[in-house]
Amino acid sequence: MIPSMKKAILFFLVLLPFRVFAQGDLLQSLDSVLNRRRYYMDIKENRIRRLTQEMKGRDDRHRLTVAGNLFWEYYTYRFDSAMHL
Numbered sequence: 001m002i003p004s005m006k007k008a009i010l011f012f013l014v015l016l017p018f019r020v021f022a023q024g025d026l027l028q029s030l031d032s033v034l035n036r037r038r039y040y041m042d043i044k045e046n047r048i049r050r051l052t053q054e055m056k057g058r059d060d061r062h063r064l065t066v067a068g069n070l071f072w073e074y075y076t077y078r079f080d081s082a083m084h085l
Contacts, residue, residue, distance in 0.1 A: 047073055048073050048077065051073060055070070
């Protein structure tokens with residue numbers, strides 16, 4: 001076997017357990033975020049509500065800027081909500 005191949009195989013054998021451990025931590029973090037879904041939805045809905053209120057009584061240029069921000073909030077919210085069907 002070529003010496004560099006031995007090093008590569010040894011490298012992967014040493015790192016493989018760390019990768020599995022890290023993947024477990026990643027899955028736990030993902031589960032934690034999914035369990036807090038309602039919290040994140042409330043934040044998003046409050047942001048949308050705040051932007052909607054901000055549209056009232058402003059000049060056209062500011063309303064256009066806020067409308068763009070509101071579009072992106074709804075755009076991402078639409079995809080987040082699709083997970084609940």
